[in-house]
Amino acid sequence: MAKKTVADVDVKGKKVLMRVDFNVPQDDEGRITSDDRIVKALPTIKNVLDRGGALILMSHLGRPEGARDDAYTLQPVAQRLSELLGKKVVFANDCVGPDAKAKAKALKPGDVLLLENLRFYKEEVIKDKAAKDDPKLREAKDKFAKELAAMADVYVDDAFGTAHRDNASMYTVPAVMEGKPRVAGFLVEKELTFLGDTVRNPQRPFVAILGGAKVSDKLGVIENLIPKVNRIIIGGAMAYTFLKARGKAVGNSRVEDDFMDKALQLLDQATSVGC
16 A cells, blocks of 8 residues: 555654544443444554554544533543553543643653544534635634644544544644654555455456445545446435435435435446446
8 A cells, every 4th residue: 555554653752643433332321332443443553552652542432413422422432442452541531621631741652542522522523615615614623623633743544434524633633734744554554455456456247335324425435436346236325315316206215405416417427337
């Protein structure tokens, strides 16, 4: 893979801000029902710690809608991560407030700090298009990102599951850390390598199966896949937008009306190449 990874950066004595995907499933009492996403981040986490770096981990959990909601606290994740690492994981009850800043400043090589849920802050989820259209939103998003960035010397993206989002932690933080190392973690490297190899040298017939609720999140992916695959199968709730675009009755099913024209365009494009 052409992109630099955490292995290419000297992290000894450095504070490393790492975006991870700890959006783990929980039961009604907040107990983690699968720690798979935490486990997948361990190789990158251990690499930084073993080479003398200090880690500041940040993630979202659920959809708390830009306000604190203790049902979505990352504290249980900190506890589980501590168990998996066999060492203490410091937990901050905010992301850019006094607690996070003080605990980040106090970090020593080999220490791990997990910040509270990024989505407790509305600035994290401001869409970049909205920020471009509204200077106040842009200022708020940039300020939030700069406060996160100021805590660290290196930025690592190991959150492949959210790599498509323009959230502040994924998009704006690395932008404002220009001049500092900004690299991929091992999970992101692994997924990009796999996808790259699959798209460049696929076995035929090559079928792409896409699901999910939101068409808007997948439009670019679908458009790029059409000339490369033999068939695209669309499932999940986003299929209803395509069905309605074709004039099919979908009842009260979820439809993104704003994207029906684009969905129809993609359907026609796929048909024209026999996809």
